[in-house]
Amino acid sequence: MLNRQQAPDFKQVSTINFIQPEKKALANGVPVFTIFSGEQDLVRIEFIFDNVNWKVEKPLQAIAVNTLINNGTTRLTAKEIAEQIDFYGAFFQTEYTQDQSTVTLYTLNKHLQSVLPIVKDVLSDSQFPQHELDIYIQNQKQKLQVNLKKNDILSRKEFAHALFGDTAYGVDIQAKHYDELKREDLIGYFKAAYTPNNCTIIVSGKFDETGFELLNQNFGQHWEKSNAIKNVFNFSATGKQVIYKEKPEAIQSAIRIGQLAINRKHEDFPGLQILNTILGGYFGSRLMTNIREDKGYTYGIGSGISSLQQAGYLFISTEVGADVCAAALTEIYKEIATLKTTPVGEEELNLVRNYMLGSMLGSLENVFSHADKFKNIYFAGLDYSYYAKYIEKVKSITAEELLALANKYLTTDSFTEVVIGKK
Template sequence: MLNRTQAPDFKQVNHIEFIHPEKRVLANDVPVFTIFSGEQDLVRIEFLFNNVNWNPEKPLQAIAVNALLNNGTNKLSAKEIAEKIDFYGAFFQTEYNQDQSSVTLYTLNKHLHSVLPIVKDVLSESQFPQKELDIYIQNQKQKLQVNLQKNDVLSRKEFSNALFGDTAYGVDIQLKHYDAVRQEDLVEYFKNAYAPNNCTIVVSGKFDDKGFELLNKEFGQNWANGNAVKNSFSFQSPEKKTVYKEKAESLQSAIRIGQLSINRKHEDFAGLQILNTVLGGYFGSRLMTNIREDKGYTYGIGSGIVSLHNAGYFFIGTEVGADVCSDALNEIYKEIELLKTEVIGDEELSLVKNYMLGSMLGSLENVFSHADKFKNIYFSGLDYSYYENYISKVKSITADELLALANKYLNTENLTEIVVGKK
């Protein structure tokens, strides 16, 4: 009989297999990385473009261009693009993040020859019609006005600006920035950024030589290069900064605490991720156990280490009852100090190690997630030895090493603290 009162023994993950991509090159030197899986007649093609030509006077260029990319070309209207994509059962999306903008196509292989020309038209002939731009500006201004009433949004905006200033990582977007968006600026940015000399293609799924020939036919020729200068920023850790925005009517206060830190390229990154998991990186973390489960101050609290191209940062984020905000802050700093003064127990460390290895294994559920893991290392200038080292570090790190990392990277005197609500 199975004894359901007894938890099963931990079994540590010993090996994780990654699918490595095959690299090929289009006729115009655009690199194509293919992660093949022939189980389903489905393919995902990602066109990835570095965010470039940063202009602090026009901070919305990259964001607006990406959002409006499929809103009309010199051949097709926004409606026609959507109808044609839908007709073939395909899915087409654009996405912007702090370092890159992407265009992603999901389609059945048998329809590649029909949908790739549509994507090519979008990536080479987008026009950003003024009518569509006006609608976008109106909608985004309304959305921003709503978001500016939310304490958590305000805390994140203040936090990013405190760490990164008026760069693409930290610019404080305001209503006036939307009013300054011009169609001609978007066209100029589009021609420079969405060009073959600023493009990397990552394909995952069932993609054979015939598929590559179709891709090369559409994107390997008659696609003009742009004049792109990749965004590059340098940062220095700001002095401890405390920002308190009082909103007397608030029932909850938003808290954001953190500092500049290392990114994925640094040798300590894996160890710091383990330390972060202990602190606030999973549901059983110390912050959750203390501030949610024990004190009942919040529905959720977490911490993270974010790796960007030009920087990295550590953060703690939560929303707590306005009447317990000060107490919650004290408990957060208390948990940080405990990591710096007391070694982590064997049982807790073993639990975190198994959680992290299991999460890594579980995150590789399909070929698309293997492609995502590849992108993480490729655009950081790393190779698959990064994951080997990461797994090895998770298995072997000691409590004493984590204590040293806590004292090296969790300096409360340098933490930026943002509170929006009541304190």
């Protein structure tokens, strides 16, 4: 009989297999990476463009262009684009990050011939009609006005600006920046950034040679190149910063603490990810156990490490009752100090190992997930040996290594501490 009072034994994940892409190029040199899975008649095509020509006085150009890119061409209105894409059961979306802007098409394989010309029209001839820009400006200013009343969003803005200053990673967006958006600037940025020499295409799903030929017919020619300059930033540690914005009426205070750190390119990054998981990277973490489960100061608290192309940073974030903000800060620093002085126990370390390997395996649920894993390493200039080293590090890291990493990277005397509310 199965004893349901006894937990099953841990079984560590032994191997994780990745679907690696096939690389080709269009006639005009645009690299195309294809991750094939023929189980479903569905394909995702991502057109990824580096953000370029950063100007601090025009910080919204890249995000506005990415958001409005499908709002009208010489041939099609925004409504017509949406209706034609919808007619074929396809889905068209855009995404902006600090490093790149992406235009993504989801479609059935059999409709590629019909929907690719629409996407080509968007990527080569977007016009950014003034009335669409006016609506965007109005909506975004209203959204900003609402967000500036939210302590957690304010803490994110203050934290990013303290670490990264007036760059694409940290610029403090204000209402005036939306008022200063001009249609001619958007057209200029579009022509500079959305070009074949600034594009990488990643295709995942059921995509065969016929699909590639259709892609090449549409995007391998008659697509104007440019001489845009990819964004380049340099960051250095600023030392201890304490930013406190009091809101006397606040019921909760938003806390965000952290500092510049390494990114995925650094050999210590996998080890630091393990350390972060122990500190605040999963539900059973030390911060959650102490500050949520034991003290009851918050509904949730977590820590993370973000890897950007030109920087990395670690952070701890939470919202706590305004009356316990000071106590929560004390407990956060206490948990960091413990990681720097006391080795992690073997039982806890094994739990984290199994959690991280299980999460990695679970994240590879479909072909799109495999494509996302490829993007993580490709745009960091890495190859699949990164994941092999990551998995090996999770399996083999020792308490002594974690202690050394904690003392090397959790340098609280140079943390930036942001509190919005009361403390």
